Amino acid sequence: MSARIEIVGVSKSYDGAARAVDDIHMTIEPGEFFSLLGPSGCGKTTTLRMIAGFEMPSEGIIRVGGQDITRVPAHKRDMGMVFQNYALFPHRTVRENVAFGLRMRKMPRAAIAKKVDEALAMVALTGFEDRMPGQLSGGQQQRVALARAIVIEPRVLLCDEPLGALDKKLRQSMQFELKQLQKTLGVTLVFVTHDQEEALAMSDRIAVLSRGKVEQVGTPTEIYDRPATRFVADFIGETNLFRGELVGTDGAPALRVDGHLTLALPAADGLSGAISVGLRPEKVRLTPGGAGAQAQGTVESANFQGGHVLYRIALAGNRHVLAQSPNDGSGAPLAAGTPVSLGWTPADLVILKD
Amino acid sequence: MLSLKVGRFLYLAVNWAVLAFLLLPILIIFVFALNPTPYIEFPPVGVTLKWFDKFFASPQFMSALLLSLEVAALTTIAATVLGASAALGIARGNVPGSRLITAIMLSPLMLPAILTGLALFQTYVLMDVGRPLWGLVVGHCLVTVPYVVRTTLAVLHNFDLRLEEAARNLGASPQRTFFEVTLPLIKPGVIAGGIFAFIVSFDQFPVSLFLVSPGQETLPITLFNYLKYDLDGTIGAASVVSILLAALVVIGLDRTVGLRSYVKL
The missing domain is CATH 1.10.3720.10 (MetI-like)
Incomplete structure (x- = not known):
């Protein structure tokens, strides 16, 4: 029932303007929850629309289940789609909305009724069959859209920021439900979002896009812990970015950021010239006073966030570093002006491509 | 408070005037059609359907x-x-x-x-x-x-x-x-x-x-x-x-x- 999607060298440009999507390669495995993540204008929605068949790639090939569908019209692609703002047919009842795809497939009436009932039960909307979409709340419309997409048992389910219009609480519970539903159905799901937390929470794998190009493809932990580029490190979560000249030896490379700060790097091959590294705030250990750690500084401000405290530490040379400490219940956060030493291991530093 | 009442009165008066301006000619046609005299007369002198008879005949x-x-x-x-x-x-x-x-x-x-x-x-x-x-x-x-x-x-x-x-x-x-x-x-x-x-x-x-x-x-x-x-x-x-x-x-x-x-x- 689920299918592999292969995107091979796909580009899209409009009227010779800059490429909205630029030479994208990716393979989405059968049954995978795959997110396209990036800021607006990064090409994620255009990519999804090309998979759905609403846009034709200017170059490249899209295959689903091994079959080239690049030129197959949208209505013959057999994919379910959940739209941003749902796109429910306002002139049809919930039942008619969900039945639409089955009716197009010329399924007998009785079978349609049974399938629609099942799909509505799956999204917990039994009893809403005869309502019009305008009479439903946002969350209910969302469920109808989902039921309408899955009732046709598509090989692939496409979701274009489906949870964007919901409030935070509802969004979280829908995240769980959608993920659960996807697992139950075993369907390949392509999920477009600009919300990095959502992508990290739900995806099996994520493709981070920027300006029409793929920056990195990986599991949520890979993307977070080992970002490949400056953009990914900066876009996903908080990160401290350092840029400097490579010094030291092959066996013990180091990065000279400025006259006050030189960072020991993890051993790596092929390093040369100017390099960027990223360091996650939660990898920075703070010790009041002290010396002998990687760097010394003073607490500039402390931002108490409940489960943890986010510190802004001033280093010598007018440089700042973010450090995150878990709230261990030991009392008030460190006061501003407290001298601290900062510690991390070289392996916590991630070397980033520009 | 008073000016509010005056304003409201004026507002309604203008609305009714526009409505009358639009509908009165139609009313006059109805009067004309039902009045027995063969010319426009006001006030009407009676009610008849003879003009309708004549029209349909x-x-x-x-x-x-x-x-x-x-x-x-x-x-x-x-x-x-x-x-x-x-x-x-x-x-x-x-x-x-x-x-x-x-x-x-x-x-x-x-x-x-x-x-x-x-x-x-x-x-x-x-x-x-x-x-x-x-x-x-x-x-x-x-x-x-x-x-x-x-x-x-x-x-x-x-x-x-x-x-x-x-x-x-x-x-x-x-x-x-x-x-x-x-x-x-x-x-x-x-x-x-x-x-x-x-x-x-x-x-x-x-x-x-x-x-x-x-x-x-x-x-x-x-x-x-x-x-x-x-x-x-x-x-x-x-x-x-x-x-x-x-x-x-x-x-x-x-x-x-x-x-x-x-x-x-």
């Missing part, structure tokens, strides 16, 4: 009424199909210069209809086609299509294209998508345009003036000719009948195909 008026209804029906169908298609083409076709095309489509509204009638008359003479019924319908279409284009463009302007994409995604061919989703959703605009088309055609005078053949005249032309020699309550009766017929058609269309809808006009 006149073969001349009856054939004119039937012709008017026939022309209006044909015009409504043709103008609705043409106007809605044109609006769809303008809004969706990706045609270069669609603004200019819209302006041209709407231009018959700016032009004095009498010129349209005259121009068509000369064209038909040059083409040597005589004065056929279709010629009259074409003339009426020319002045009614703009209404349909306008009202249909208005609904298309607010149309969410993702609804069509959703239908395509669910397996509907482009044709199927049009009939299942697009048409039902633009229907209120199309029907509103169709109602305009019917009324404008049914009441059409200047265009018809040039295009009817003698002895085969529409109701407004027949009324005008009658007025030239006679003035009695028959005119009033004819006016009342045509007002009621027009209202009946509008209400009928509204009830059957529906004007009000989930889509805001």
Whole structure:
């Protein structure tokens, strides 16, 4: 029932303007929850629309289940789609909305009724069959859209920021439900979002896009812990970015950021010239006073966030570093002006491509 | 507080004045049609239906009424199909210069209809086609299509294209998508345009003036000719009948195909 999607060298440009999507390669495995993540204008929605068949790639090939569908019209692609703002047919009842795809497939009436009932039960909307979409709340419309997409048992389910219009609480519970539903159905799901937390929470794998190009493809932990580029490190979560000249030896490379700060790097091959590294705030250990750690500084401000405290530490040379400490219940956060030493291991530093 | 009351009073007074200005002439026609005297008299001296008898007994008026209804029906169908298609083409076709095309489509509204009638008359003479019924319908279409284009463009302007994409995604061919989703959703605009088309055609005078053949005249032309020699309550009766017929058609269309809808006009 689920299918592999292969995107091979796909580009899209409009009227010779800059490429909205630029030479994208990716393979989405059968049954995978795959997110396209990036800021607006990064090409994620255009990519999804090309998979759905609403846009034709200017170059490249899209295959689903091994079959080239690049030129197959949208209505013959057999994919379910959940739209941003749902796109429910306002002139049809919930039942008619969900039945639409089955009716197009010329399924007998009785079978349609049974399938629609099942799909509505799956999204917990039994009893809403005869309502019009305008009479439903946002969350209910969302469920109808989902039921309408899955009732046709598509090989692939496409979701274009489906949870964007919901409030935070509802969004979280829908995240769980959608993920659960996807697992139950075993369907390949392509999920477009600009919300990095959502992508990290739900995806099996994520493709981070920027300006029409793929920056990195990986599991949520890979993307977070080992970002490949400056953009990914900066876009996903908080990160401290350092840029400097490579010094030291092959066996013990180091990065000279400025006259006050030189960072020991993890051993790596092929390093040369100017390099960027990223360091996650939660990898920075703070010790009041002290010396002998990687760097010394003073607490500039402390931002108490409940489960943890986010510190802004001033280093010598007018440089700042973010450090995150878990709230261990030991009392008030460190006061501003407290001298601290900062510690991390070289392996916590991630070397980033520009 | 006082100024608020005065303001409210003035507001209501102006509203009632406008309403009276719009409706009084119609009321006078009703009085005229029901009054026994063969001239306009106020206050009325009695109530009679003899003018209606005379109107319905006149073969001349009856054939004119039937012709008017026939022309209006044909015009409504043709103008609705043409106007809605044109609006769809303008809004969706990706045609270069669609603004200019819209302006041209709407231009018959700016032009004095009498010129349209005259121009068509000369064209038909040059083409040597005589004065056929279709010629009259074409003339009426020319002045009614703009209404349909306008009202249909208005609904298309607010149309969410993702609804069509959703239908395509669910397996509907482009044709199927049009009939299942697009048409039902633009229907209120199309029907509103169709109602305009019917009324404008049914009441059409200047265009018809040039295009009817003698002895085969529409109701407004027949009324005008009658007025030239006679003035009695028959005119009033004819006016009342045509007002009621027009209202009946509008209400009928509204009830059957529906004007009000989930889509805001």
